[in-house]
Amino acid sequence: MISYLGSIVKLLTTEKNWLLYTTSNEDSQSELTALNISSTDDVLSITGSGCRSLALLANEPKSLTSVDAVPEQNYLLELKLSAFEALTYEEVLQFLGIHNSDKRLQMYEKLKPLLSDDAAIFWDKHKEKIKQGVIFTGRQERFYRNVVLPIIKFTRGNIISKLLKSRSIEEQRILYKKLNTWLWRRSIQTLCRRSIYKFILNDPSYYAYSEVNSLADYLISRLDYTFTHHPIKENHWLTFLLSGNYIHTSSLPVYLYPCHYEKIRRSRHKVKIVTAPLEKYLQEVPDNSFDKFSLSDISGWMSEHSFEAILSEIIRVSRNRGIFCYRNFLSKRTIPENLTSHVQRLDEVIKFLNENDRSFAFTFEVGMIKK
Structure with a gap:
């Protein structure tokens, strides 16, 4: 806690x-x-x-x-x-933080000459972020990884693990019925308070000009559709939300x-x-x-x-x-x-x-x- x-x-x-x-x-x-x-x-x-x-x-x-x-x-x-x-394909995945590496700072020195002066100054000040693997260091990514994901794992971790291994939409739909309980929906309602996104993330797209009455109800309805129509293993954003990483080659960003x-x-x-x-x-x-x-x-x-x-x-x-x-x-x-x-x-x-x-x-x- x-x-x-x-x-x-x-x-x-x-x-x-x-x-x-x-x-x-x-x-x-x-x-x-x-x-x-x-x-x-x-x-x-x-x-x-x-x-x-x-x-x-x-x-x-x-x-x-x-x-x-x-x-x-x-x-x-x-x-x-x-x-x-500057990097090979595998090195790109390592440098960004999708695959493990202890050589990210060495990789950064290799690509640094390609940056503008302002960008190089900025990243020189934030080498710790590069060392971590920059792709998951944003405020939004850290919020989902460190605040949302623990709640998901605590409430429905076993079902989530099975969903991420689903071999077909039919299997996924069956598992989603088990996931979609009162506790699941209540967890989403708790996490979807606009005050969270305003004061923690300061992301105006969640609150400034919203025309949706209930953020939680809207997201639940969209999740219902996605879980029953799209393979999770091909969905980079949902895979990240449910596991904190991109766990399949097919679930990488495009x-x-x-x-x-x-x-x-x-x-x-x-x-x-x-x-x-x-x-x-x-x-x-x-x-x-x-x-x-x-x-x-x-x-x-x-x-x-x-x-x-x-x-x-x-x-x-x-x-x-x-x-x-x-x-x-x-x-x-x-x-x-x-x-x-x-x-x-x-x-x-x-x-x-x-x-x-x-x-x-x-x-x-x-x-x-x-x-």
């Missing part, structure tokens, strides 16, 4: 200024499907943990511009990109699939990293500059006015038949009606993503821009 409370105190105090995200809570295959990126496309992406931007390189676009208002999140993307350039390593490595030089608020950056971009836009869950981070302003700018800077994709979490925003004369909502794509996205908490909007 002392250790458990200590984890919470550390997140509230010494960790409060650290990176919010260091791994992905999204299924980047959804963006790859929605955007259908080709070698002639100029792509714009929100950085976040860097995982989605990296995944988009798997289709080897002409260029990729990754934007974030938080410089440290961009430093993380730089670190991951440099790891792909950018870490073995088949994508060489393509991302070849495409590193195509990446431009921009530190600026998205709306401000877009205002400086010329008309007709991009073909595809991966916007993560921006709807949950800003007012409706700012959200609409960003979509308006995206229409301006997009080429004809450009495609944008964004995720909705607790803020459920469709494409604004006053923009529909310029945007064709791709209903079939949206339906497919909503049914097949493995991150379970999101729904989608996908639009094609008409000029």
